[in-house]
Amino acid sequence: MKYFKILKKEVAKTLQQNFSVDLVIENWKRQEILYLQDDLLDKVNGRISEKWFYTHIKTETTKLPRIDMLNILCEYSGYQNWNDFKSKSTVTDEEVVTTSKKKKPLVIVVILLMLAIVFVGYQFIPQNKTYKFCFVDANLKAPIKNSPIWVVVLKQNESPMITKCDSNGCFSLITKEEQIQFVVRSPYYKTDTITRIVHNKEMNEEQIQLKTNDYALMIHLYSKSKVTNWRKRRKQLSLMLTDDARIYQVYDDGKTGMELYNKTDFINKLTTPTRSLKNIEIIETIYTGDQISTLRFKQNKEENG
16 A cells, blocks of 8 residues: 555646646546546546546555556556555654554454355356457457457455457456456457356357447548548538537647647548648547547558658
8 A cells, every 4th residue: 555655646746737637646636637537548548537546546545456557657657557556665663563453463363264265165256257359340240450449347345357358359358257248449349348148158158249339430441531522521521520529639740749730620630631630540430329439540650751
């Protein structure tokens, strides 16, 4: 917990590089939390909920967050992971020893009790099983290999676990739970929530079909194609976006950060003869009804020159 307190300060310092926020992270309110959510997504593709922030950051607790969330915050703060952060941070011996002395007797008793319970009831405890899920294009019935797929595993009373599929569009999950639930996100496929009841089922691998995110794919193709009828293209783009759409261009040069467009500005830039926005790569889309209300994208540097 001493290291975690230090890490919270590092997170605040990192966010302050781009936003005007209080260095005491426990004082943050909704706006600062939104800044952190956007910055985490842009820099390390990490996600935290407002509920998680209040549970682990603003509330005094004696329980550390899950290791995957610690790794995300450490990477955001400029470290490789939680272990790398601890190795480069300093907590005084007095603090460590004091904590150890207070907890040692109780820890020993708890460990002995747990070992006895496990020994007696081992045969009744559900065992871990490995499940593999592979995603395929619902139209082509082929594995999704050219679009990154992120999976957010939802666990009761725990922070979500975020993982990325391999080059074949697959991911594996080790669990002893009777029910598996996860959210699937991909730039050019619609977000979907998958729920499976796996108790007593002899299932170890499954293919799941994802429907294409047609508007995101069309915007990507528009930015690469030659246009002869600009008026028609503008009308098509207008139908895809809500009137109050927020569109973010993300830069990975380490200086610019991001740029915000409204609907009109974005359509103008995408449909001018000079095509100032070329070869757009969609990062994320959020829909309101059947239109895009939030869009994040970047431009391919190699093809832009």
